[in-house]
Amino acid sequence: MELRYFLPRADLRQFVRAYYYFSTETPSIQPLCAELGNIRVLLNGGGVLSTPNGENHKISQAFLIGPTLGAYTMAADAGTRVFGVGIRPQGWGMLIGMEADEAADQVIDLSAFAGGRAATHIEAIRCARDFDTMATAADRFFSNLLAMRRRELNSYPQALEKWLMDPNEPGLDALVTAMDVSRRQTDRLAKKFFGASPKFLQRKYRALRAADRVRSGAENWMDAAGQGFYDQSHFIKEFRSFIGVTPKQFITNQAELISEIQMRRRQKQPDFFLGSL
Template sequence: MTARRVIIQYCPVPPGLERYVTALFYCDVDLGADERLHDVLCPDWATFRFHYGAPVRATTRSGSRIDGSCFTVSGPRTQEVRFSMGAARQWGFRVSPLGWAALVDAPAYLYADRLIDGDHDPVFARFMPLHDLLADPGVSPGAHLDCLIAFLAGLDLRDVPHEALIAAIGEAVLDPELRTAVDLAAAVGAHPRMVERVCRAAFGFSPKLLLRRQRFLRSVEQFTEAPALKWIGAMDEAYHDQAQFVRDFKAFMGMTPREYAALDKPLTETLMRERVRLGRTGMGRRFRAG
């Protein structure tokens, strides 16, 4: 059997794009001819992936699935995604809620917790040329990264109603001191009903669910960064007790924290460590163009 090689590289998002694109990444998986990796992704913002190689298969608990698509879109999620892939490489980017509103001509709630074949949904037609632009394996990753950045920077942005409010909500939900939808509305200085409407349109979910999801993700990131803490030490301070944390974990991941920790996660462990590193340093290593 060929030795397993997994490379995941998060790349710096240049100024001007960072309000709309929160991550640019490259993935290269080298396996034996018939070998496949199986893994699970945590909830996340909307992500676009361009796939080259053995087909990728993915499913959500709600029944959404993709099988063999070369251009996939994952809408904003509050559920895990179980997936498998063989030897392949991927380019991708993750968009912020403001990025979704500015780049996608559809409200986010219509695509929440969904996996989409981007080649067959006209909403995502403007991104389809990227697959061919990033396809040549003889081109260096650095040159492909430059191509990806130039393409995204050249897209026309939609007029976004309540743009300042979307940006304010995006910042506020990261505040661990905010515990309720009322707290969130007060923090951004808007009526709770307005915050509800804007959250569904740009973020995909209600304010209450967004705050719950963020509390959960902070816990997962802390566990990833310092697994010696174990779950009890990584649990976010906003949780009342361990039982509440376990209930949230099951709601977002479909399994207990213990079951998740026991899984073989050949891709997502590398991915999460890279995301934590990037979040801590504020930047990623730049591919050499040559």
């Protein structure tokens, strides 16, 4: 298995968290943790994605997978190679032009939202001879989308992002105050950009922070869990729901790909948790 990460062009990084390349020479079944959203371009091979809503999707040439509301599974055939793009919450309005909750747990053909423009750029990525050329082709694609949707830029809720990144997990009242809009509007904006309600998103971030602590060598479940879990049973249940395996399984090779993804994103991105969902 090979996994590489590349940063997009500087002016795209608030919308696109990273480009990545995945390949496997042998058949591979891997759990994947809950994420924000990805575009994936199949270069070779194939496989099946089993999304949290119980649906199985054969991997097509190019597709968008919306924010996943729980852990899911990828079964990749031998020889599979994929170029992927991680979409940040701000990228949903600016690049995708679709509300995140509409795409949650969905696998959507790339041309369904990008039309003919997508086909040209997909072909450029698939025909590229090296990773840098793939990233350059992706930069051109997103630059074109960005130029079309600049008017969406000022609508992104920075206060919501800051609230989710806070390891102290402030309450919902603190978020509503910071947003300076009604509770109903706060909920709507969370679903538009992140795909779910604030309280659900806070659960996801809590589990991902715990996974990072497990990977970093937390000595016991309480050190790994941090705040917000009632007891060990609650911790394990939430961990498995959003990460796809138990904490014990996470530190074995059963979660090799998740752990590798976490480590490489941490190396590339200081705002790791925002990019990891």
